[in-house]
Amino acid sequence: SQQGEEDPQALSIQEGENATMNCSYKTSINNLQWYRQNSGRGLVHLILIRSNEREKHSGRLRVTLDTSKKSSSLLITASRAADTASYFCATGRYGNKLVFGAGTILRVKS
């Protein structure tokens, strides 16, 4: 059951630009997480935001969460070629499981 849906499916930007990815979900959540996956590799956790938080920062990453709209966004500022990857949002309800979306493919051109 796919809960999170990322938008856009693919994004291509120039190095130095900002990249914004969005995630929408359908049911109430306990937390929302963002992960990055480099080509053909495992996922790496980026940031976790809980349902009572509205915004969180980590380095060049900024995540917002709007529970009334059931949506989240991930902003990567001053993007680099090394940010080229797939980005997934995952929603957690009460318990230990996550439900992942299909991902956004980000390409940063140098």
Added chain:
Amino acid sequence: DVKVTQSSRYLVKRTGEKVFLECVQDMDHENMFWYRQDPGLGLRLIYFSYDVKMKEKGDIPEGYSVSREKKERFSLILESASTNQTSMYLCASSLYGRAGRRGYEQYFGPGTRLTVT
């Protein structure tokens, strides 16, 4: 440093073979997960274990079984591999979020790309 390892990066098996995929974590995590990843579908949960010898079905358990005899090791078994099980398999682990706790990040292994011919 946190580490999840998977027994193979690439595996090629024949239809009908029994396939074992192994995952080991060194973080003393209670939870372990097996996902498969297919283009356009994201990650789908196959099975989940929250303790030794405990397991729960995920969204797509058909054709798979799991074994967790030790806390650090979680095995995925394809009893009789079929071509529609050709996929990337990802193992993950996390701390256990007890009632009132709000969930934890998952740590992933590098993945096993399985091809069934």
